[in-house]
Amino acid sequence: MKVGEKGDVVGAEEVERAAVAKRRRAGEGGGGAVGRRGRRRGGMQGAAAGVQRLFQACRHVFRGPGTVPKPDEVHLLRAMLDRMRPEDVGLSPDLKFFRAKDATQGPPTITHTTIYKCPNFSMVILFLPRNAVIPLHNHPGMTVFSKLVLGSMHVKSYDWVDPEPDTSVSSCSSSSSDSELRLAKLVVDDVFTAPCDTSVLYPTTGGNMHRFTAIAPCAIIDILGPPYSIEEDRDCTYYTDFAYTHRPKGWFVFLFGAADDTGDLNNVEQDQARLAWLKEIDMPRELKICSVQYRGPPISDK
Template sequence: MPRDDMNPPVIHRIARQARLTFRGLGSADAGKGFSENLAQLKKLVSEIRAEDLKIKPRKNSAAPPISVPHNPPVTYMHICETESFSMGVFLLKGGTSIPLHDHPGMHGMLKVLYGKVRIMGFDKMEAVPPSELPPLLQPYQRSSVFRAMLRSSGEYGDSSPPCLLSPHRDNLHQISAVDGPAAFLDILAPPYDPDDGRDCHYYKLLPGSTEHTNTGEGDGHQQAAADGVHPREVWLLEIPQPDDFWCGGEPYPGPKVTM
């Protein structure tokens, strides 16, 4: 990004702030000023709009059948990536979801650009003794089951504040398009890197872990799992990537961001 640009596009300012916020995560002095920098990043991300990225809302379209691999239910526009963070845009067709998945050791920030999404956030809990595992598990599943807390559930639109996740709070989540297509800006820090222990894993709720989501008009405020509406604890089973989910790519049309 040019150093003499006195009025850079908001996506440039977001990238600069993300680099400042997440630089040196995991080092001894990484926590210095982190909260203040994160608050500034959240403020900038709150300002972003679809038109700032030259993205136009898509028409309502249903998810394609699994037999049509060239027409994925979810696509991703890559904006930029450094060692400390990655940034891009996910576009969901109507009726589709990014399945329940995790972000090991990662921070994240999500801002809806158009449409509406429902986000369910879970926290992984401490391991439980084998004697306390749920019944009816296959032997090979016993090492892939764990307790989690349904921490939050809410609907987000383009006027909602960003949704945040941290390594220990709302780190597992599912994102579903509501009432048509949706798109959101996504920042992850540090980026996924299987070689460094940050691979994406998928999960499903086991029977008996009844999910309940907020179906009212969303204002972006997360509903606490402890409010009596949501179960506080659930059983999750790690699974392969679901057959009905895959993510394609498409060009990013907005201002170029270089780091």
């Protein structure tokens, strides 16, 4: 898909303002039964228009791998997602994805559906039954917008203390299995309940590694720019986290490059409560994800 040369954020905002003005004008006319029917049709059309406008904004904002949206572009997408309702993408709490699973059946299955995907971005929905867990994982080189539209979930997220560690001095670290650990700082550790604000994470900040745990059945709209791609070295990596007190001897030399860098060490020591060691692991066997066809309001990429 080719993005038009004039496809900037200003254009997306103008489209949205025009759509809002049109809906307001439509709501001013008509009465009685005809007016009520018109409002019902308007609600259905409004849902389709909402997801279409979101798609158009994504097409303007995400221009390919290696680019990060500008602050005004982030503001635009965030504002659009903040207004998204479950019905805008064809959701309701009655869908089978949200039904509680019996504990004897093992870990709940997470359901995934793709609204749209191209090399520049993807729009997906995640359905988590109660107690379902998306393990701690990363988003390499990606900007991600997450909007909880149904339910309640606990989010725990981290950023690396050193986004680009100097691996040339790795021989100074412990030679045991602890040498695979890497220091991260806690960004979010809280419960979110819909409706709530959209969260944004960036390639190296904002909580790039996160874990979702469904407290109540929930649905999340995720926009990823660019999407995961094994071919382009953006595969998903999973982690397990350990308390900061689990640190191995000599690891600070690996992280900071000099054993006598007391300023950095003191800063780390004073912030122990928000630090953890992350270790890369294989995809957890208990993780069950299935894909289904998107059946919400359609979008047009023309």
